[in-house]
Amino acid sequence: MSSKDEKNLTQVTDKISAMDEPRRSTMQRVHDVIMTAAPALKPRIWYGMPAYAASASAPALITLRNDERINLALTEKAPFRAAGGVDGQLMPAAWYLEDLDDATETRVAEIVRSVVG
Template sequence: MPRHRLSKGREMSSKDEKNLGQVVDKIAGMDEPQRGLMQRVHDVIMDAAPGLKPRIWYGMPAYARSAGSPALLTLRNDERLNLSVTEKAPLRPAGGPDGTLMPAAWYFETIDADTEKRVAEIVRSVLD
């Protein structure tokens, strides 16, 4: 399969590049301010885990280990913006006051440096 170089020096197959284009187009079709927020979260995900492959999963931007594997993370644009970890990712009990509950979704309305840092931590945690 031919390889294509995207910006930021990433190598991607033509299938991965097509899938990335679909995710970028999906985000570009959103209204502001959601579009800007989703684009920023997409960038944080790609920077935190350059090996994840973006693609559309059930109509949402999603990220998986490969084009043929299940999505580990999704971005959802409903009444609120949402970053979710799918059941295909390793989930661990939260501990502390949350006991055996396993955090799997986070809503956001804005993106600041602390939120970007936490999103990057969540993204890296699905790769463990």
């Protein structure tokens, strides 16, 4: 891991550590799921919140926001495809959560893996 990658990872973990419970624990779990599902992604701060990119200098592909709910979102740089079915041409790009159970953890990992291929 390069020194820039280490610095970025530290900034992300510091940002998560500064959050109040129970959000801190949930955000840490989401971060861990992302890093396990796509270990090649590089954590970084993007617009003040944790994000994950293909490299330290590339635009973020996935962001985490700590607003009224935790928001896992794909940026416009992530590969998108139309959802089809009842969602037609809409492209899923954001998911809100308040906690992380096993099923949600599995779905987050699937979403992350879909971004990195």
